[in-house]
Amino acid sequence: MNTLLAIVAYLTALNPARTRLGIPENDSGGARMGLLVPGTTIGVLTLVGIAAASGPVLDAVEISPETFRIAAGFVLVIVATWMMFFPIPTSEPVPDGFAAWFWPVAYPRVISPETIILTLTIGASDGLGSVWPGLGLAAGVLVALGLLRVGPMTGRVMSSLGRVAAMILVVVGVWLAIQGVREV
Amino acid sequence: MIRRIALHLSVLLIGVAVVRVGVVPAEVCPSVTAADVSNSIDATLGWLIGGMTGVGTYIYGYDRDRDLVNTGYNNARHGGVTMSLYQTFAITGDRSVLAAADRGLAHSLESMVEHDDWMAWQPGGDIQIGANGLLLAALSLRRAATGDSVHDQLMRAMGRFLMMQQQSDGSVFAVWDVSDQQPRPVFGPFATGEAAWALALLDRQFPGEGFGEAAALTVDYMGNDRNLAEGYLTSLPDHWAAYTLSELDPGLLTNDRVAYARRLAGYFGIRLRFEAQRRGSGVNLWLRWYPGPPAGVGTAGEGIGALYRLSLREPRLADLTAQIEERLVCTAGFMVERQVSPEEAAVTAEPALQAGAWFYRGYTQMDGQQHVLSTLLAALPVLEAMEEER
Numbered sequence: 001m002n003t004l005l006a007i008v009a010y011l012t013a014l015n016p017a018r019t020r021l022g023i024p025e026n027d028s029g030g031a032r033m034g035l036l037v038p039g040t041t042i043g044v045l046t047l048v049g050i051a052a053a054s055g056p057v058l059d060a061v062e063i064s065p066e067t068f069r070i071a072a073g074f075v076l077v078i079v080a081t082w083m084m085f086f087p088i089p090t091s092e093p094v095p096d097g098f099a100a101w102f103w104p105v106a107y108p109r110v111i112s113p114e115t116i117i118l119t120l121t122i123g124a125s126d127g128l129g130s131v132w133p134g135l136g137l138a139a140g141v142l143v144a145l146g147l148l149r150v151g152p153m154t155g156r157v158m159s160s161l162g163r164v165a166a167m168i169l170v171v172v173g174v175w176l177a178i179q180g181v182r183e184v
Numbered sequence: 185m186i187r188r189i190a191l192h193l194s195v196l197l198i199g200v201a202v203v204r205v206g207v208v209p210a211e212v213c214p215s216v217t218a219a220d221v222s223n224s225i226d227a228t229l230g231w232l233i234g235g236m237t238g239v240g241t242y243i244y245g246y247d248r249d250r251d252l253v254n255t256g257y258n259n260a261r262h263g264g265v266t267m268s269l270y271q272t273f274a275i276t277g278d279r280s281v282l283a284a285a286d287r288g289l290a291h292s293l294e295s296m297v298e299h300d301d302w303m304a305w306q307p308g309g310d311i312q313i314g315a316n317g318l319l320l321a322a323l324s325l326r327r328a329a330t331g332d333s334v335h336d337q338l339m340r341a342m343g344r345f346l347m348m349q350q351q352s353d354g355s356v357f358a359v360w361d362v363s364d365q366q367p368r369p370v371f372g373p374f375a376t377g378e379a380a381w382a383l384a385l386l387d388r389q390f391p392g393e394g395f396g397e398a399a400a401l402t403v404d405y406m407g408n409d410r411n412l413a414e415g416y417l418t419s420l421p422d423h424w425a426a427y428t429l430s431e432l433d434p435g436l437l438t439n440d441r442v443a444y445a446r447r448l449a450g451y452f453g454i455r456l457r458f459e460a461q462r463r464g465s466g467v468n469l470w471l472r473w474y475p476g477p478p479a480g481v482g483t484a485g486e487g488i489g490a491l492y493r494l495s496l497r498e499p500r501l502a503d504l505t506a507q508i509e510e511r512l513v514c515t516a517g518f519m520v521e522r523q524v525s526p527e528e529a530a531v532t533a534e535p536a537l538q539a540g541a542w543f544y545r546g547y548t549q550m551d552g553q554q555h556v557l558s559t560l561l562a563a564l565p566v567l568e569a570m571e572e573e574r
Contacts, residue, residue: 062210066507067457071208075199093185103185108192113199184453184488184507 001179003133005172006122010134012169013076013114015083016142018162021155022089022109023146024100031146032100039105044139046111051123051131058124065124066183072121073177076169079114083166087159110139114169121176209468211460213514214521218567221560222276224520227540228553228560229272232265233284234536240291245549246537253537254549259307260378261551263292263318268554268561270325275561285326292319296338302348303341304360310368311360313349316342317378317424324385340393343386346379347398354405355413356380371414376406377424384431391433400436403428407444421451423487423555430490434497442500445491449504452488456511459484460518475522478542482555485515489562509566516563519556 001009023031050057058068092104115135122130148154235243242265245254269285272278297306304311305319320342323335349357349367356379358372380402387396406425410416429437429445459481462472475481492508495501522542529539541548542556 061204062212063208064211064457064510066453067208067211067461071203074207075203092188095185103189113196181454182447182450184449184504184511 001122001126001130001176003130005175006126006130007134007137008168009118009122009172009176010115010138011141012080012165012172013112013118014110014135014138014142015162015165015169016138016145017158017165018083018087018089019109019142020145020148021087021150021158021162022092023105023142024094025150029149029151031148033143033146035098035101035105036146037143039101040110040139040143042101043106043110043115044135046106047115047119047135048128048131050116051119051128054120054123057120065121066180068124069121069176069180069183071180072117073173073175073180075117076114076173076176079112080166080169080173083169084163087162087166088155110142205467206471209461209463209472211457211514212463212518213460214517216513216517216520216567218564218571220520221516221564221567224523224540225272225276225557225560225564227523227526228542228557229269229281229540230526231537231540232269232550232553232557233281236284236287240287240289242288242550243537245547246534246541247547248532248534248538248543249546251533258551259292259305260312260315260318260375261549261554262288263305263315263322265550265554266292267318267322267325268557270322270329271558271561274325274329275564282326282330285322289319289322289326293338298341299345301341302345303338304345305342306362310362311345312372312375313346313356313358313360314372314375314378317346317375317380317382320346320382321378321385324382324389327389328385336390339386340390343383343390343393343395346383347395349379350398350402353409353413354401354403355410356402373420374422374424376402376410377422377428380406380428381424381431384428387433388431396433396436399428400432400441403432403441403444407441407447419447419451421448421455421484421487423452423483423490426452426487426490426494430494437498439500442498445494445498445501446504448487449491449495449501449508452484452491453507453511455484456481456488456515460514474545475518477544478519478522478552479549479555481515481519482542482552482557482559485512485519485559486555486562488512488515489559492562492566512559512563512566513570516560516567519559523556 023036026032058065094100095103119131232242244257266285266288269281273282273285292305295305295307296303305316320339323339356376357367358370358375359368361368380399383395383399387399403425406422411419426448429441459476462475464474488508488511492512495505495508524538524541526539529535532538542552
């Protein structure tokens, strides 16, 4: 997977427009940046750690990176289909205080099945160098969208953008699965 | 909130379990050494050569559940086993194998026919191109390994026969109709590739006589037109095409042909990765079925073995070498493990019919041994080189 495709994959898997709708907000409708920034940062660092460990992890479970792409594609298609039908993330209870950076920001908004499996497959096949740009850009867009106040209109636009990203993620998933089949 | 986190994690774990069991079971590649492979080769040679009859034919098949020898025979498979024995001699230098291969060859040479400027093997009925392709491949491998030119005239005449069956688009009619005295316009799934490989090998022995160009034309047909022309829904993972590509003169390896080799590597790769996931028991049996028929696994193995050799000499495929090597060694590992060892066979009713064989659901056949033998022969030098590097 080249870097451009990895960027597309992360932008659609992390799906900042949809994810933004699941970030705890303050009274003015903006995201609570004190939670979003550390939560996203920790989430990204965790995913980078997963990418770094992806080769040994796949070795340990005896799956070749090529075959794992098939699994990744399979999971991404399922998750993307879910995203298309549910363009707004399920509302999660938010704990008081700073702990909310972990739940629900770092997990399950940033560290999610789709970002974990994408990171494992890109990390194992292409290395960290292909993970950073896409993951960083997607996280940056998410943080930038946190500055936006979400009203009824912007909410509809964001959920529509989330749906479009989900459709693209279906294509990414199918492409990954096909690559997994075609590779040696 | 704790309940929500627990719910999320539970769904995640269930998802991981479903993906693990249903989509990506472990690909088990038992560790294997060159000595293991060498012993495995010896054991299967014991089955093939030990079971030869006085007239130079091989045991065709054996059903261990019913303790029944299959008395049928197939001439293309006879040519294939003979060819594999010459491959073995070329790699191991074992002259007893050469003698056995020569006995198999002699059996075929008893039924050659001559027609116009060509000759062909006609063991009965119409002349089959696949059987002739494999016999000519055997003759070419023999000449390359021994330097013996005694069959040169016959080889050229058989090459002319194959070229006569070849059409202008590179397709190869699979049968010479004896009653009509002309090629019958039918195709065989493997006859085309067998003919192409024979021509490519012939070109190695007699360069500049047009055999290589003819082989390349058929490679183009197999890579581009065959699926549509012959009605295949998916591309045929043709190991004979891989062999042909590996033997083509470097000057004939166009980008299109190299791209075909790359596609073939992908077909064999997924086939062998899938095979490595098979356990044949429990849930895995329902999801992956039994470990595959040895002939099927072996063809993928020898196909990837041929592409391994090609990737070593062809820079445009060099990026695949490591992955191909991994698949080849893995295949050698699980096929050595699946083989009936002499020790296991010793406690059965018919040790000689089991030792060295690969069974699929209780049945083994000569082509199963042949194709896996060729796979192991491809893997042996790779393992030896790996062990030397350590």
